Amino acid sequence: MSKQSDITKRFLLSAKHQEIQALQHLSSNCRTVKAVKDMIHQLQRERGLSNVFLGSKGDRFGGQRQQQITASEACEQDLRSLLKSLYLGQHDNGQSMRLLSSITFALQGMDHLPDLRNKIAAQQLTPLESTNAYCRLITGLLDVVFEAADVASDPTMTRLLVALFNFMQGKEYAGQERAWGAIGFAESHFDSDLGDRVSALSDAQQHCFETFENFADEEEMQMWQLQQSSDTATQITRLRGMIQSLASGGECSAELSEIWYDIATQRIDAMQSIEEHLTDRLTDQATLRIQQAEEELRNHEMLIASLNNSPPLTDTPITMLYDNTVKGLKGAGREANKLPEGSALSAHKSFYDLIRGQAQRIEDMADELSAARQALNEQKVIDRAKLLLMQQGGLSEQQAYRKLQSSAMEQNMRLSDLAQRVVSRVG
Amino acid sequence: MSKQSDITKRFLLSAKHQEIQALQHLSSNCRTVKAVKDMIHQLQRERGLSNVFLGSKGDRFGGQRQQQITASEACEQDLRSLLKSLYLGQHDNGQSMRLLSSITFALQGMDHLPDLRNKIAAQQLTPLESTNAYCRLITGLLDVVFEAADVASDPTMTRLLVALFNFMQGKEYAGQERAWGAIGFAESHFDSDLGDRVSALSDAQQHCFETFENFADEEEMQMWQLQQSSDTATQITRLRGMIQSLASGGECSAELSEIWYDIATQRIDAMQSIEEHLTDRLTDQATLRIQQAEEELRNHEMLIASLNNSPPLTDTPITMLYDNTVKGLKGAGREANKLPEGSALSAHKSFYDLIRGQAQRIEDMADELSAARQALNEQKVIDRAKLLLMQQGGLSEQQAYRKLQSSAMEQNMRLSDLAQRVVSRVG
Incomplete structure (x- = not known):
């Protein structure tokens, strides 16, 4: 009578070992993501203060900027030590x-932040140049969060990372909107280009926060809805309206610059609590999943020990070869997804159920993972398709985007599906 | 003046180390895929012989079947040793x-193959039951190839693995078509159900071979086109036509069974040479890519050594902070994709070019990988969507498939895109 070979048992354990290993890597990545989130927040503050400092020719925020640099540096040291360890x-x-x-x-x-800060102190950069430098670094740090989400193999944690990445990206667009707005208000007028930029950033935020909402849990949703209905939110909406009407001509008082900056900053600072909530949940989930997987490993080991001592009960072994729920000859029909009831309880049945259950779980996980990763990659794919059209057709960013939009409309496709097709044609 | 920190250099090297590590895993997986391909081929032969043996109540192929079992067992031992090591x-x-x-x-x-063979020898299984058991094992082995392709991180090798997986899947469908055909011819008639099954398998083959063609190189294409225009191919087409006309009523001579079996076997055996070609290319490519990456690592190490000895040449460091090709403030515009020309040649410039080039390469790779993985997953996603409809709507496999097809037509979508949407809704 055939029995399970030793190598089959060892592969079952090895798969579980690797699951634990992958979860431990994921847990490390969650710690990185938390430290990166803090670093980005400090850089966003530093960017804002530097902007006003440069715009006022050094008159304003000189002291606050120095304090902020000290805070940013402390945060950077923490991040570096963590990455190293x-x-x-x-x-x-x-x-x-x-x-x-x-x-x-x-x-x-980050290595060149000291140089950037020196140039700002010496007023060698325009507010736009300075803002752009900070934005590049923040984009680079957001990419770290993106990659951490993209390589995660646990569906629940991937969903959390997708929610977090989109929230962080939305918050960053809010910071960029604050920067363009500050530039316009400081110059006391908005041309239509500047108006377009501000409204593009408001659209981009909306897209990010919608994706966040799709993956967030109830508590985070409530926190977010509270922020959405706050006074700050109402004031931002009013100021955005003002910008759009200014963009069609007209001047405004330069004092509005300060109001815009304060309100936008309040809004961005409030977002931090939601980021905090998400990263705390991530950390908890990582600990929980590792505990679960270790517990499962112990159970597997016990089952295998008992398997070695108990002879099979029936003449027909419990094996995938005779399992009607396993895909075999096409057209022969199979029972959908139901695990086999079969035979009496035995260690052999439990062993097979385990292996079959794992195969089934991996198939189910694949669906969840692919849905979350798709949401994660959508914006990237749209960006890449845009860049391709810019390179190949010599279009501007706006033109490329409009071309994608109108093709998607014509072909009755979602924008991201169309972008995927544009991008795939290259591969 | 700010310089690259030690930790940045170490991360650059670490990324390269990990690339090499991943390529070595991939190289192991290619060896596994090659051994799995051989095992599947032996099992396909054993399935065919066992089928005729059972159909003839043990009169035919008894000796050949024994010989084949010996060959299968030798192949299985090789596979097991390889997997273990x-x-x-x-x-x-x-x-x-x-x-x-x-x-x-x-x-x-595989552990229970001895039991399956004993049951066949004792005529305890119908040809259909026996075929189904072999099919399940082969499906399980094909899944190993699928997973090896899905986790591959190198675009060229992923494309090769996608071509190979689809070719192997197509060959397996050809084996299943042979089995259904043999059952029909042996019973001297085909009902419309059986006719449907044979034509579904012929469609499935076509789909697989089309995907193979999209990812194969010229040499493999020529080999394949030669097989497509061979006498064997012409005869298969004629016999397929005969099956479809028999399915609408009418009897045929039982002798056709032998002719069908021989021709189908010739066709399947010929396919082996293409599989061999693909796995050889895979092995070569793995060796090449590891050599390249190791060479790159040595260059990185040399560059970093020279970097430590040469002071920066200019006041403005070469950094992503000031690089116009890096994505920064949205709306500020950037040069598309072109690496920065900047400044005089120096180790510092080379170092930055290296980091920037790597980031760019990863972005480009992502497009290629996602195109190949999409092609790999399409069939799986359609299968999963079908299974979902069967479970939720109590539909048969055929009904579920037709429902998917008609929804895709209505919404003017590709079948696989629609299936993805059905499946994602669960996640």
């Missing part, structure tokens, strides 16, 4: 090349 | 849980 300990850290590469790129920028 | 050597083998789990499931079936 998490990823540079062993030669083979088992992490993805893409994650490590995104960290390298962000570090490259 | 590749994946069970160290506790943390860095492989994906999904790949290891698919191997576990296939091993579970």
